[in-house]
Amino acid sequence: MxxxxxxxxxxxxxxxxxxxxxxxxxxxxxxxxxxxxxxxxxxxxxxxxxxxxxxxxxxxxxxxRVRPVRSLSGVVNVSVLTKPYACPGICTFCPKEENIPKSYLSGEPAVERAKRLNYDPYLQVKKRIEVLKSTGHNVQKIDLRIIGGTWSYYEKEYKIWFVKECFNACNQTKSNTLFEAQKLNEKAKHRIVGLSFETRPDFITKKELLEMRELGATKIEIGVQSIYDNVLKKTKRGHNVATTIKATKLLKDAGFKVSYQVMLNLPLSTPKKDLEMLKELFTNEDFKPDYLKIYPCALIKNTPLYNDFKKGTYKPYSEKELINLIKEIKKQIPYYVRIERIIRDIPAPLIVKGGAKVSNLRQVIDREIQKENWQCK
Known part of the structure; x- marks a missing residue:
C-alpha cells in the first residue's frame, strides 16, 4: 500500500x-x-x-515531512538534558522529581528521551538527529540547546566532557579533546551552528563567560522570571533585578545572544503587572533580550507554591485571562525578537489548575489571532 x-x-x-x-x-x-x-x-x-x-x-x-516548522529556517533544534544534580535555588514554584534535573518533570519529551538514554549526551544527540532525519528534516545544521539544571553549577570537568560528547555525536567519531571535536565539526556532516546553555543571572560572571565561550556557546538563556524585586523575593528566587541587568550587560558585551525566560502569574503579579513587565523589557535599555521564552506559572503539587494555593494566598490565572494576556504581550514584542516558547512542555495532568493546563496554548492563541485578523510584529 x-x-x-x-x-x-x-x-x-x-x-x-x-x-x-x-x-x-x-x-x-x-x-x-x-x-x-x-x-x-x-x-x-x-x-x-x-x-x-x-x-x-x-x-x-x-x-x-513531519512538523515542517522544525526545520523551516534550515536549522534544526536539538535539546539535550544534563544529569540530575543539586540546584542552588529554592524557588517556590519549582518542582523537584527524583532522578530528574530540578524544574523538569517526567512526561516532558526531552526528559523522557534523556531518561531512556541514561542522560548520555552522545546518545541523546545521535538519536535525536536520527529521528529528525527519519521524519524528513535536513539535519546538516544543528542548533544545540543544553538544558537541565543550572549549567553554571555543574563541575567544570563534567561540562567539558558533556559538550565534547555532543560534538562527537554530530561528528560521528570520537575525539580525545573538546578542541579537536570542535575543529572536526567545522566540516562535519552535522554542523553545530549554535550552542546555548541555560543558567541563572546570579551565576553570570566574566570568568563564567570565558568558560562558556571556550565551550563554544553562542547564546545564553537566563532565568529572569520577573523584573520586580518583591516578586523575586516572594518566590525565593535568590537574586534581584539589578543582578539580571548586570548579567545582561556582561552577556551582550561579550557578544552572546541573550534569551530571557520570564514567568507570568507569579505570586504578587497580576495580568496588568505582567503586561507592564513585558513592555518594559523592550523599552528599557537595561534589558532588551534577543529571544524570549514566556512561561506561565504551572501550579504543580510538589512545590511550596502549591501550599500557598491550598491556603488561598495564590490563585492561578484562568484560561481566558492567560490567553488575553499573552495576546496583548505578543502585540508588544519588537519584530527582531523571536518568541521561542509561550508554555512549558509539562504534561497537563501534572498541572493542578489554571490556564497553563492548556498544553496547546500557542495554537489556541494563534487561532484567535487569525479570527481577530491581526498578526505579531
Missing part, C-alpha cells in the same frame, strides 16, 4: 496535503489496513529512491 501511495503522489502535478489525505483514506479502505503515517511513507519513499525505482522529489519530501 505504501508504494501505491507514493506512486499516486508522483502521478499528480502538484500534490497537496489534501491530496495526500485523500489517497491515504481511499487506499486504507481498499486494502483494509490502518491509516499509514508520514514517517512510514517517508521510509518507503527513501527505499524507492535508493533502489532507483523513483526519482528524488523535493515536493514529495516536503509533503511527507
Amino acid at each position: 505504501h508504494k501505491k501511495i507514493i506512486k499516486k503522489l508522483f502521478s499528480l502535478k502538484n500534490p497537496t496535503s489534501d491530496d495526500l489525505a485523500h489517497i491515504k483514506r481511499n487506499l486504507s479502505k481498499e486494502y483494509k489496513m490502518p491509516y499509514p503515517s508520514n514517517i512510514s511513507l517517508l521510509r518507503e519513499y527513501h527505499n524507492l529512491v535508493k533502489n532507483k525505482r523513483i526519482k528524488k522529489s523535493k515536493a514529495i519530501e516536503d509533503l511527507l
